[in-house]
Structure formats: structure tokens, C-alpha cells
Amino acid sequence: xxxxxxxxxxxxxxxxxxxxxxxxxxxxxxxxxxxxxxxxxxxxxxxxxxxxxxxxxxxxxxxxxxxxxxxxxxxxxxxxxxxxxxxxxxxxxxxxxxxxxxxxxxxxxxxxxxxxxxxxxxxxxxxxxxxxxxxxxxxxxxxxxxxxxxxxxxxxxxxxxxxxxxxxxxxxxxxxxxxxxxxxxxxxxxxxxxxxxxxxxxxxxxxxxxxxxxxxxxxxxxxxxx
Amino acid sequence: xxxxxxxxxxxxxxxxxxxxxxxxxxxxxxxxxxxxxxxxxxxxxxxxxxxxxxxxxxxxxxxxxxxxxxxxxxxxxxxxxxxxxxxxxxxxxxxxxxxxxxxxxxxxxxxxxxxxxxxxxxxxxxxxxxxxxxxxxxxxxxxxxxxxxxxxxxxxxxxxxxxxxxxxxxxxxxxxxxxxxxxxxxxxxxxxxxxxxxxxxxxxxxxxxxxxxxxxxxxxxxxxxxxxxxxxxxxxxxxxxxxxxxxxxxxxxxxxxxxxxxxxxxxxxxxxxxxxxxxxxxxxxxxxxxxxxxxxxxxx
Numbered sequence: 400x401x402x403x404x405x406x407x408x409x410x411x412x413x414x415x416x417x418x419x420x421x422x423x424x425x426x427x428x429x430x431x432x433x434x435x436x437x438x439x440x441x442x443x444x445x446x447x448x449x450x451x452x453x454x455x456x457x458x459x460x461x462x463x464x465x466x467x468x469x470x471x472x473x474x475x476x477x478x479x480x481x482x483x484x485x486x487x488x489x490x491x492x493x494x495x496x497x498x499x500x501x502x503x504x505x506x507x508x509x510x511x512x513x514x515x516x517x518x519x520x521x522x523x524x525x526x527x528x529x530x531x532x533x534x535x536x537x538x539x540x541x542x543x544x545x546x547x548x549x550x551x552x553x554x555x556x557x558x559x560x561x562x563x564x565x566x567x568x569x570x571x572x573x574x575x576x577x578x579x580x581x582x583x584x585x586x587x588x589x590x591x592x593x594x595x596x597x598x599x600x601x602x603x604x605x606x607x608x609x610x611x612x613x614x615x616x617x618x619x620x621x622x623x624x625x
Numbered sequence: 626x627x628x629x630x631x632x633x634x635x636x637x638x639x640x641x642x643x644x645x646x647x648x649x650x651x652x653x654x655x656x657x658x659x660x661x662x663x664x665x666x667x668x669x670x671x672x673x674x675x676x677x678x679x680x681x682x683x684x685x686x687x688x689x690x691x692x693x694x695x696x697x698x699x700x701x702x703x704x705x706x707x708x709x710x711x712x713x714x715x716x717x718x719x720x721x722x723x724x725x726x727x728x729x730x731x732x733x734x735x736x737x738x739x740x741x742x743x744x745x746x747x748x749x750x751x752x753x754x755x756x757x758x759x760x761x762x763x764x765x766x767x768x769x770x771x772x773x774x775x776x777x778x779x780x781x782x783x784x785x786x787x788x789x790x791x792x793x794x795x796x797x798x799x800x801x802x803x804x805x806x807x808x809x810x811x812x813x814x815x816x817x818x819x820x821x822x823x824x825x826x827x828x829x830x831x832x833x834x835x836x837x838x839x840x841x842x843x844x845x846x847x848x849x850x851x852x853x854x855x856x857x858x859x860x861x862x863x864x865x866x867x868x869x870x871x872x873x874x875x876x877x878x879x880x881x882x883x884x885x886x887x888x889x890x891x892x893x894x895x896x897x898x899x900x901x902x903x904x905x906x907x908x909x910x911x912x913x914x915x916x917x918x919x920x921x922x923x924x925x
Contacts, residue, residue: 506780506782510782525710525745525749527703528703528706528707528709528710528745529710529745530707530710598713598714598715599712599713599714600714601714602712602713602714602717602745605749606749606752609749609752609753609756612756613756616756616760617780617782620763620778620780621780622777622778622779622780
């Protein structure tokens with residue numbers, strides 16, 4: 400019996416291990432995560448830390464939009480939390496106008512959402528079709544974050560409108576919206592235009608200009624209920 | 626080919642003619658020089674090349690020739706659509722200017738498109754026009770009703786959807802119908818000049834470019850200005866379209882030519898006048914109330 404069993408391993412008996420080679424080590428069975436994953440494993444940390452880390456990342460990107468230098472922070476670690484937050488805030492601020500009672504009023508919540516996301520997707524597709532090197536979600540991230548100046552302008556406009564809606568308030572709002580529209584366009588082209596060859600930069604910048612112009616128009620024409 | 630014994634043995638390829646004699650059904654490829662092919666087309670279309678302004682466009686031809694033939698990918702891949710965005714900023718600028726300034730001998734497709742139709746121009750011109758109409762209409766309504774006490778400003782955002790539907794269906798369905806029609810007529814009467822679907826879409830898209838400044842002009846509340854600008858825009862845009870499609874229907878039955886051309890012009894006119902009437906209400910008459918106390922201002 401032992402003959403039959405040992406035949407497949409017949410050659411093994413000839414193998415000898417010399418005494419000077421130490422054969423030792425440990426065998427550790429990985430419990431679901433290898434050594435490399437331990438550095439990124441966030442399962443054990445408190446929830447507060449997880450949330451704070453994401454919030455810090457989002458806040459960091461807001462700062463990069465405020466001072467648009469050619470840094471790659473926005474591009475490298477893209478996330479869509481910031482754009483979602485800004486989009487929801489802007490859409491909520493655009494509610495409560497005289498639109499609610501009329502049928503031909505300002506944009507509805509869903510319309511703002513659709514315009515922002517659908518517009519961003521179309522601009523991203525456009526820049527990719529023109530041969531841009533930026534990835535799909537990076538571009539969505541940049542376009543979404545650069546809505547921040549316009550959201551701030553919307554908040555300012557609503558505050559100004561509390562004071563009154565005459566020509567003075569309109570003038571103030573016009574200045575604020577124009578400035579923030581220019582800021583948004585400048586900030587996003589600082590990131591997006593670099594990814595295009597020089598002879599197509601204008602082709603990529605124009606849709607971004609149109610996008611922020613339309614959003615700026617929505618912000619400017621918000622009229623409060625009386 | 627011939628020897629299957631040793632695949633690594635160098636094969637001497639015989640002359641193409643003798644190979645063709647051996648196998649009549651073999652597929653053959655003739656590589657025509659790009660310039661001579663374009664030359665033949667131009668002469669067929671009755672276009673005599675102009676000397677000086679061909680130089681800039683000719684250099685583009687050379688770069689295209691150097692970059693090789695266009696690959697065609699299946700239509701469900703991304704690369705298929707990328708071939709329609711193979712243009713540069715100055716191309717778009719030239720095409721827009723060319724669509725606004727019709728020149729008797731210059732056929733838009735042959736001079737500007739040169740076998741490279743793009744989707745960038747039509748799409749973004751249509752989008753810009755949609756928002757231009759909606760915004761200008763809103764501003765003009767606001768300016769028209771500025772003095773009225775009961776007027777409450779509304780952004781009228783729903784009109785964007787209507788404008789988008791009208792303009793995009795004009796810019797995409799009419800070329801589709803025209804292309805189908807030309808294809809059908811091509812079977813009856815052999816035309817030398819045929820346009821591909823993308824080229825027709827391109828022409829229609831760029832021909833809408835003249836309406837953008839016209840629409841912005843309509844903000845001013847003067848009826849005579851609006852009608853003047855609409856006439857000018859109609860003439861320019863319509864003549865570009867007519868001159869482009871003239872070579873494609875020239876060899877056809879005269880009745881068909883008239884029918885096609887008038888259909889193109891009529892649809893163009895319908896779009897322009899329809900947009901003006903729907904989005905830009907007539908400025909209300911400034912006749913004070915004592916002249917016509919009972920009459921309500923008529924708003925279109």
C-alpha cells in the first residue's frame with residue numbers, strides 16, 4: 400500500500416537539503432486583505448474621521464477653485480461630491496421665486512439639475528471628441544467645482560433682493576453675476592485648456608463659456624415672489 | 626498568394642496587371658492623388674479654382690494627405706464620432722464666415738468642407754442659437770413691457786425647450802429628408818455631384834450661424850429693424866443653401882429643380898419667421914390711451 404502511495408513522490412526521497420541553507424520563515428494566511436491594503440484600509444477608523452477626510456478633500460478643491468493656479472489637485476483626486484453639493488445648493492436657491500405660481504417662470508429644480516449635469520457631460524464629450532487628454536470624470540469634476548463662484552453669486556443675489564428689486568439692486572446683481580461668471584470660466588479653462596492642443600483651445604473654451612453664461616443668466620433673472 | 630510551401634520564403638510579387646488577369650475577381654485598390662481627385666470633382670461641379678485663396682486651404686490638403694487615409698470605425702465606437710471633430714479653430718472660423726458670405730462661384734461644401742464635414746459646428750451653432758433666441762426673446766419682452774404697472778418679470782424658461790425642439794429638428798430632420806430625396810433622385814437622373822449625409826448636416830448647421838447676430842438685433846424694439854434683419858439673414862442663408870445644392874440637382878428635370886430649391890428656401894423662411902413671431906412679440910403701440918380707449922394692445 401505504501402508503495403502505491405509513494406510512487407508519485409518517488410523522486411522526492413532523492414532530494415536532500417544541505418544543512419547550511421536555513422529553511423525557515425513564517426506562513427501567514429492573509430485574512431481578506433494583503434499587506435498593501437493595510438495602508439488604505441479605512442474600515443477600522445471612526446466614522447468621523449472618514450467623513451472629515453472627504454470633507455477636507457472637497458474643501459481643498461474649493462480653495463483650488465478660488466485661486467486657480469495650474470495645480471493638478473483637482474484633476475488627480477477627482478470626486479463628484481463637491482459638484483453634487485454645489486448643484487443641489489444652486490437649484491435650491493433658485494427655488495422660491497415667482498416661478499412657483501406661474502407656469503412660465505424660472506427653472507424648476509429638475510431643470511437646473513438637468514442643465515448642469517447634462518451640460519457638463521456634453522462639454523466633456525465635446526472635449527474628448529476633440530482629442531483632449533483629460534478623463535471623463537476629471538472633466539466633470541472640474542466643471543462642477545467651477546460652478547462655485549456662481550453659487551456664491553446666487554447667495555449674494557438673494558441677499559441683495561431682500562433689500563429691494565429696483566434698478567440699483569439689479570445693477571449690483573449684474574456686476575456680481577458678471578464677475579463670478581468670468582471667474583468660473585477662467586478657473587475652468589485654466590484646467591481644461593491645458594489638455595488640448597493649441598489649435599483647438601478655442602473650440603473647447605467656447606462651450607464652457609456658453610455653459611456658465613446660461614447658468615449666470617439663470618442666476619441673474621431670478622425674481623423673488625412678491 | 627502563390628507559394629504555400631515555405632511561408633518565410635521571400636515572394637516576388639508580379640505586376641499588378643498580370644495578377645489581375647489571373648484572378649479577375651480580386652479586390653483592387655487605386656490610390657488616386659488627393660489633389661487630382663479634388664480637381665476632378667471641382668471641374669465636374671463647374672467650379673474654376675481661384676488662385677490666391679487656395680494656398681491656405683491647399684496646405685491643409687497636404688497635411689491631410691501626409692496624415693494618411695481616414696480610417697472608418699464602426700458607428701457604435703467612440704472613434705467613429707471622433708473623425709467628425711477633426712478640425713481646428715481656424716477651420717471653424719472660416720466655415721462660419723463662408724456661410725455668411727455667399728460667393729457665386731464658391732460652393733460651400735467644396736470650398737470649405739473638402740471632404741471633412743464636422744459635427745462641432747452644427748451642434749454648437751444650434752445650441753447657441755437656441756439660447757440666443759430664448760434670452761433675446763426674454764429681454765425683448767421685458768423691454769417691451771417695462772413701463773406697464775401690472776407686469777411681473779418672468780424668465781420664461783420653458784421657452785428654451787420649445788426653441789431647442791424647433792431648431793434642432795430643422796437642423797437635423799430637414800437634412801435627413803433632403804439627403805433621402807437627393808438619393809432617390811440620383812437613381813433617376815445620374816448626377817455627378819453627390820453629397821454625403823454629414824456634409825448636408827454641416828451645411829445646414831453652418832447656415833444657421835447668420836441668425837445668431839440677427840436674433841440678438843431683435844432685442845431692439847423696432848419692427849422695421851427686425852424685418853430688415855430677418856430679410857438680410859434669410860437672403861444670405863438661403864443663397865448659401867441654394868448655391869450649395871445647385872450642382873446636385875442641376876442635371877435633373879426642371880420641375881424637380883424648382884421644387885427642391887423652393888422647398889429649401891420655404892423651410893428656411895418658415896423657421897426664421899416662426900421664431901420671430903413666437904418668441905418676439907410685437908412691441909406694443911405707444912399710442913396713449915386717449916386715442917383708443919377701448920382697444921387692448923394686441924400682443925402676438
